Every structure is written in structure tokens, then in C-alpha cells.
Amino acid sequence: MTRLSADMRREQLVDAAIRVMIRDGVGKATTRAIVAEAGVPLGVFHYCFRSKEELLHAVIEGIMQRALPPTTTATPDDRSPRGIIRGTLHAYWDQVRARPDEQMVTYELTQYALRQPGLAEVARRQYQHYLTLYSDHLEAIAQVAGIRWTVPVPVLARYGLGLMDGLTLNWLIDRDDVQASAALDEYAAYLSSVTAPGV
The missing domain is CATH 1.10.357.10 (Tetracycline Repressor, domain 2)
Known part of the structure; x- marks a missing residue:
């Protein structure tokens, strides 16, 4: 996995969340769905966002x-x-x-x-x-x-x-x-x- 700054990771996760929400709806934009879309481990989400x-x-x-x-x-x-x-x-x-x-x-x-x-x-x-x-x-x-x-x-x-x-x-x-x-x-x-x- 490429090493990115926390800000870049946050942006990556936000973009992934938007794609999931557009495709599947907000209700289905779980943290697991978002990290899967971003291609990163679940721990990256918790590193970038408190909730x-x-x-x-x-x-x-x-x-x-x-x-x-x-x-x-x-x-x-x-x-x-x-x-x-x-x-x-x-x-x-x-x-x-x-x-x-x-x-x-x-x-x-x-x-x-x-x-x-x-x-x-x-x-x-x-x-x-x-x-x-x-x-x-x-x-x-x-x-x-x-x-x-x-x-x-x-x-x-x-x-x-x-x-x-x-x-x-x-x-x-x-x-x-x-x-x-x-x-x-x-x-x-x-x-x-x-x-x-x-x-």
C-alpha cells in the first residue's frame, strides 16, 4: 500500500464515500463499504476519522x-x-x-x-x-x-x-x-x- 499523508488518505476516503453513496445510497455507505471502495484496510478509516x-x-x-x-x-x-x-x-x-x-x-x-x-x-x-x-x-x-x-x-x-x-x-x-x-x-x-x- 502506498504511503500517503493523513490529509491525502482523508481525501481518498471522502472520494470513495461519495462514489459508494452515489452508487448504493447513503444508508449503504458503511465504513467497510467505503474502505473496500478506497482499497485500504479498515484501520485507515479509524486513523483518518474519529467517527x-x-x-x-x-x-x-x-x-x-x-x-x-x-x-x-x-x-x-x-x-x-x-x-x-x-x-x-x-x-x-x-x-x-x-x-x-x-x-x-x-x-x-x-x-x-x-x-x-x-x-x-x-x-x-x-x-x-x-x-x-x-x-x-x-x-x-x-x-x-x-x-x-x-x-x-x-x-x-x-x-x-x-x-x-x-x-x-x-x-x-x-x-x-x-x-x-x-x-x-x-x-x-x-x-x-x-x-x-x-x-
């Missing part, structure tokens, strides 16, 4: 990080504030469309955690993590676009999370790219309406 709950958090974080592109590279053409906002949203949406199976896993993880005794905290932390990432992304957009938000960022983050969460679930059901794109443009228009020049 399955910790692994679930790492899976959620890994999927979300891949879905959020850097704001600074999201808009190569239109550098106006509205163009940066729209470009960032569509760059994010491109990642959703590129990895629909991973998006389905996130919804399944939420439901699984809420139904399993002792795992509700996973779902709470999952959505708190999303809110933090959305807040950070809104702050980054403001910095790149040279604007400030006229609505408090925590409120905008919760609003945006609710909208994008629903839009993603809708798209996973009907795969209507035209309507999804139109909804993104409407959201971009809303965000543009709650900006002011930066100070």
Missing part, C-alpha cells in the same frame, strides 16, 4: 467546495457588478449540472441524518456550513464587484441558500435547463437590486 459522523461532514464539505467556483474567475467577460453576480451564479450552476449525482447525495444525506438517532447534528451542521459558504461567497462577490450589499449578508445568505436549494432540487427532478437559467438570471437581477457602490 462516521465526521466522515459525513467531510463528504458534505467536499461536495460543496467543488460546487463553488472562485468568484474571481467566474466572470471573464462582463466585469460590471451585475455581470459579476450573474457570472458567479452561472459558474456555480455549471458545477451543479456537471455533478448531479453529488447534488442528489447532499439531499439524501440531509434526510438520512434527520432520520437517524444521534445524527441530526450532521444536518444542522450541513446547512450551517452552507450558510457560511454562501456568506463568504457574497462577501467575495462584493469585493470583486466593488459594491456593498444593502441587505445584511446573513439574511441574503439564507435567502440565497433557500432559493438555490429549491432550484437545484427542481432541476434534479425535471432537468429543465432553460427554466433554471431564467430563474438564475432573475435571482441575479434581485441581487443587483440590493447593491450600492462600495465604500
